[in-house]
Amino acid sequence: MVEKAFKLAASHRQLIQATQAWARGERGALGRARALREQAILENHAHYLERLPVYRRFADQEAIGALQEIEPIKQHLMLPDEIFKSYDQRWLDEHDYGRMNAWLEEIFHQPVEVDVKGIQSLDDWIERLGEHGIRLVCSSGTSGNLSFVPRDASNWNTFVTASACILGPLLMRRKAGTWMQQILVLGAARLLSPESFAGLSRKVGVRDFDAAFLDFQSGRTGNQTLEQQLAPLFRKHVYLYETTLSPSTIRILGRGPKNEREQEQLLRLQEVVVHQKMDNYKRVIEQMRQSTADGQKVFIFGTTQQYLELCQAIGELKTPVHLKPGSLVFYGGGWKLFSGEKIGREKLVGMMAESLGLPAARIVEGYSMTEINAFMLRCEYGRFHIPPSLEAVIYDEELNPMTGSELRGVIGFLDPFATAYPGFMISGDEVRYVEGECECGLEGAAVTEIGRARGREIKGCGGIMAALKA
Amino acid sequence: MEKFCQQQRLLIEEDGLVRVPFLVKGQLVAPPEVSRAEIEAAFAEASPGDNYRKLPQAQLLREPVIDRQSMKYSGQYLVQVMPPIQPAALIESDFKRLVEGPYALQVDQITEYLQTILRAMQANSGTVERALGLCLQTAEHPELLTRAAFASFQVGLDPHSARRMIDRELSAWQIPGSQFLDGWVELAAEALPGMTAALASGLPGAGDLLQPHLTGGSGGKISLRAMPTRQLHITAGNAPEVPVVSALRLILSKSAGVVKSPYGATLPGALLCLAAAAAAPQHPLTQHLSIVYWQGGDESIEGILLAPGAFDRVVVWGAPEAVSSVQSRALYTRLVSFNPRYGVSLIGRQAFAEDLDRVAFQAALDVMIYNQKSCTASHVQYVEGSPEQAAQYAERLAEMLRRWDELAPQFCAPAVRGQIKRMQRGKYARARWLTNTLQGEYSSGAVVLEGEFDLLDHPMSRLAVIRPVDDLRQALPYLHQGVSMAGVYPAERLQALRDEILGRGVSTALPLGECERIFPGAPQDGMMTLNQLVDWKVSV
Known part of the structure; x- marks a missing residue:
């Protein structure tokens, strides 16, 4: 068992290094990463067969055992992202966390031996799992039915290390940071192991930046989890809402309050995000001005909906915020708002550039999902580059994999870093997929358009944040 | 032509x-x-x-x-x-x-x-x-x-x-609608002159001027027309x-x-x-x-x-x-x-004491209304019984749908087949699936779900979602304005539950297997549609 874990960790380390080299634009890194990725996917397949009941069941149905190539996985063993919400909603309604544990065991690679005695709420259950090393990240759609993606410490560390190692060089390509930082980051990426690089990044941080997270101070969504990791890297940081958006509150938002207690929970939230919304934006804007006055650059992180509101708030204050040159805006979350209204990328980026006094090149869009361990950044040529640590597959309407270098369909991923849960997953996003060399210098797979597949609800952090309008 | x-x-x-x-x-x-x-x-x-x-x-x-x-x-x-x-x-x-x-x-x-x-x-x-x-x-x-x-x-x-x-549909005042559509219909309406005319009697010299308003003349006459x-x-x-x-x-x-x-x-x-x-x-x-x-x-x-x-x-x-x-x-x-709506069936536990095949036959009739594309077709079926009984019923229903597949083979769009795969491997992976296939592809079926079902997921292609309930009343909270039709078995349960079902917003409650019943003058979505399409005009 320990030997297997070491082997898996070694594979991951090599894959992170190769992907990092790709992010630096090194020739030949893509092919190297691809070979390592396929090997790691096959190792994961064996691991899932042994340790993931849900995966084993479907593999048995398809009469698939050990594999030497990954094609049968793409054809027969991909699971829709809804597998992470395949529990019975009544168990949460009735606080039956014993059954939730049993469900979690189906999609988690270790026994869930967590005592549920005394657990009164969904939030308590998640907390208790955390105490036992199981970190649940939540996602929700318009239905309010939460997805729970479980990771253990090892899976989490791989995610954090991979993100630091790959995102660092990618952002440096976008000229984030001073020339000295660029040299240091790119140099360190060449010299250090992924773990050392990630450790150094954490220690050194980006102290010449202050951060503004257009989100809740704490919670369990993918974005919130990431923000909690990022926050200590900055000199100081501020959250839009200095309160918690708990999974149980997200669930009430989607499903409607069922009793007085839930009604009160919702009213408390509404007080912050509806009645005090403008005050909260003003506070964040004031902090950005202060950081600029202190000579600090500002890093802002949020979803399209929150940026739209931020721009509106700055507009109401009548004075644009002129952030220090070098500041960076990072956003994601889709273009269709919960109201059904669509907002164009160009329009929003134009608003952000004007309101924040930044060139459009400093406004970076990202794409990811709770179920995967990677981020895709949109380059200045409009491509969301898929890091070669991920194998992307495009599916037709019937969920058959398609082949080709220019495709349109539903995107799925085989994620070698997903060791704790089934990481061979078909999303609900319909994309335009392209392969080849991009003018930005990166090569490989990318997507250029992203939308929700027909019939799939709006989901993700963008959806959750937008729902708060109601 | x-x-x-x-x-x-x-x-x-x-x-x-x-x-x-x-x-x-x-x-x-x-x-x-x-x-x-x-x-x-x-x-x-x-x-x-x-x-x-x-x-x-x-x-x-x-x-x-x-x-x-x-x-x-x-x-x-x-x-x-x-x-x-x-x-x-x-x-x-x-x-x-x-x-x-x-x-x-x-x-x-x-x-x-x-x-x-x-x-x-x-x-x-x-x-x-x-x-x-x-x-x-x-x-x-x-x-x-x-x-x-x-x-x-x-x-x-x-x-x-x-x-x-x-x-x-245009009937009013116990008068057939065609009369209102043909022209003006004078009503015995006992119309009042209104508050202003009554107050005007206090104006100097108003007595004679108000006479037509208060008695005879056009004051008492009212006609109605469906324009x-x-x-x-x-x-x-x-x-x-x-x-x-x-x-x-x-x-x-x-x-x-x-x-x-x-x-x-x-x-x-x-x-x-x-x-x-x-x-x-x-x-x-x-x-x-x-x-x-x-x-x-x-x-x-x-x-x-x-x-x-x-x-x-x-x-x-x-x-x-x-x-x-x-x-x-x-x-x-x-x-x-x-509006987009859907239909349900409520099947009482009596089904298990009687001829289950007969009940399944009736339920399949309702599933098949416009090949389940109609809002009156049965999309979700609440079955009063244990999960095992529900599975037993689902097997019979799947068999009835298989027979329909032979009589009237359906075309399943690729997106429907994709959706079925997504459901089977995703949110409803724990459910019990009883699907029929034609040439190796999904053709119809039933799925037994103990938990809730999200209607947005329904492929509306001959798939009956079966939800076991201990008591049919447990299904009532799931009935609302979005539900168009409820087919109920047996008749006495329909009588007992009818007003509660309809009071929650459902438009029609009929015996199981009879949900396609049509007749001239039937309301649709709770409306007499022709009545909504004319303007009711008032004159003298």
């Missing part, structure tokens, strides 16, 4: 193309000539599902051809070439012409008109048969159902049924009859207006265009009737048609996005919307 078709090569397939006419205020408008090369160029870059092109001189609509043997797309398309439309030309603004024309007709003249249309169709059965053949090339409904739907046009246009619809309106019907393609039903309602209310045929059912509308133009070209109802197509959401057209004052009524059927999109833009026009 056939003469028009031959003269202008309408509704005749030539090299995968069909020329489809419109009716614009009584004028049959044929499409222009568009070459095969132009069409291929127009769709050269199109992906599957991207099936519409608006050219300067024509509209092109392509529908994938279904191979009825393999029940899969053949890879070919049937392309409909249609005329462009000028939205402003569809709007009626000559009220004098309306009042002297269709608004002045008598109900007898309406039923005669329908008779004329019907006779024209009967006399041109070859044309109708050819249109049916074209429909069958691309219809997603089973062949049997499409044929039956065409046959049912005859029932829809039946003059006797039409009169009953008018008399029942036609200008209507825009935006129809849906979930059943081939929908555009015909919408046109029928427009005609029965003596109104002027436009019917927009939906994607997937343009040909029934085209048949009606031909019949009206051929058999009664000068009739006021034809002169004020338009049957056209445009791509839903085309702002250059809908911006004009949904503008305030363009129509008195907008009737919209269809998918959630279509309904909400029209709702948000037709803010100043009265909207009659047939």
Whole structure:
């Protein structure tokens, strides 16, 4: 068992290094990463067969055992992202966390031996799992039915290390940071192991930046989890809402309050995000001005909906915020708002550039999902580059994999870093997929358009944040 | 009809193309000539599902051809070439012409008109048969159902049924509706003169002046009339009859207006265009009737048609996005919307003490209503019993659906098969699936779910979602305005639960297996539709 874990960790380390080299634009890194990725996917397949009941069941149905190539996985063993919400909603309604544990065991690679005695709420259950090393990240759609993606410490560390190692060089390509930082980051990426690089990044941080997270101070969504990791890297940081958006509150938002207690929970939230919304934006804007006055650059992180509101708030204050040159805006979350209204990328980026006094090149869009361990950044040529640590597959309407270098369909991923849960997953996003060399210098797979597949609800952090309008 | 078709090569397939006419205020408008090369160029870059092109001189609509043997797309398309439309030309603004024309007709003249249309169709059965053949090339409904739907046009246009619809749906004051539609009906209304007239009696010298108000004269007389309106019907393609039903309602209310045929059912509308133009070209109802197509959401057209004052009524059927999109833009026009809804079955535990196959047979009848595309079809079934009993019932139901698969094989779109896979491997991976297959592919089935089901996930293709409940009352919280129909078994449970079911917003509760019951004058979605389409006018 320990030997297997070491082997898996070694594979991951090599894959992170190769992907990092790709992010630096090194020739030949893509092919190297691809070979390592396929090997790691096959190792994961064996691991899932042994340790993931849900995966084993479907593999048995398809009469698939050990594999030497990954094609049968793409054809027969991909699971829709809804597998992470395949529990019975009544168990949460009735606080039956014993059954939730049993469900979690189906999609988690270790026994869930967590005592549920005394657990009164969904939030308590998640907390208790955390105490036992199981970190649940939540996602929700318009239905309010939460997805729970479980990771253990090892899976989490791989995610954090991979993100630091790959995102660092990618952002440096976008000229984030001073020339000295660029040299240091790119140099360190060449010299250090992924773990050392990630450790150094954490220690050194980006102290010449202050951060503004257009989100809740704490919670369990993918974005919130990431923000909690990022926050200590900055000199100081501020959250839009200095309160918690708990999974149980997200669930009430989607499903409607069922009793007085839930009604009160919702009213408390509404007080912050509806009645005090403008005050909260003003506070964040004031902090950005202060950081600029202190000579600090500002890093802002949020979803399209929150940026739209931020721009509106700055507009109401009548004075644009002129952030220090070098500041960076990072956003994601889709273009269709919960109201059904669509907002164009160009329009929003134009608003952000004007309101924040930044060139459009400093406004970076990202794409990811709770179920995967990677981020895709949109380059200045409009491509969301898929890091070669991920194998992307495009599916037709019937969920058959398609082949080709220019495709349109539903995107799925085989994620070698997903060791704790089934990481061979078909999303609900319909994309335009392209392969080849991009003018930005990166090569490989990318997507250029992203939308929700027909019939799939709006989901993700963008959806959750937008729902708060109601 | 056939003469028009031959003269202008309408509704005749030539090299995968069909020329489809419109009716614009009584004028049959044929499409222009568009070459095969132009069409291929127009769709050269199109992906599957991207099936519409608006050219300067024509509209092109392509529908994938279904191979009825393999029940899969053949890879070919049937392309409909249609005329462009000028939205402003569809709007009626000559009220004098309306009042002297269709608004002045008598109900007898309406039923005669329908008779004329019907006779024209009967006399041109070859044309109708050819249109049916074209429909069958691309219809997603089973062949049997499409044929039956065409046959049912005859029932829809039946003059006797039409009169009953008018008399029942527009009935008021215990007077048959046709009288109100024919003209003014004086009511024994005991009308009061109003508060102002009463207060005016305090004005100096008002006594004589007020006399007519207080006694006799026009003061006591009140007349009521069901006045036609200008209507825009935006129809849906979930059943081939929908555009015909919408046109029928427009005609029965003596109104002027436009019917927009939906994607997937343009040909029934085209048949009606031909019949009206051929058999009664000068009739006021034809002169004020338009049957056209445009791509839903085309702002250059809908911006004009949904503008305030363009129509008195907008009737919209269809998918959630279509309904909400029209709702948000037709803010100043009265909207009659047939919202997306679904049907349920409630099966009491008595089923297990009786003939379970018989119950499953009845339930399958309700599943099969318009191949489960109709809001009255059964989509979710609450079964009173243990999960094991529910599974036992689901097996019987799946068997009944398998028999239907043999009688009326269904075409399952790739997206439906994808959705079934997604459900089986995703959110409903823990459910018990009992699916039938035809040539190795999903054809129908039942799924037993102990937890909640999200309706957005329903493929609406012969899949019954079975939810076991300890007591049928546990199903009641799941009934609301979004539920159109409840079929209940057995009869005594229907009697016991009926008011509670309907009180929650469901429109109809009928015995299991009888949910397709129709009759002239039936309400739809809780409305007497004709009543919504006329304006009730008051005069003396």
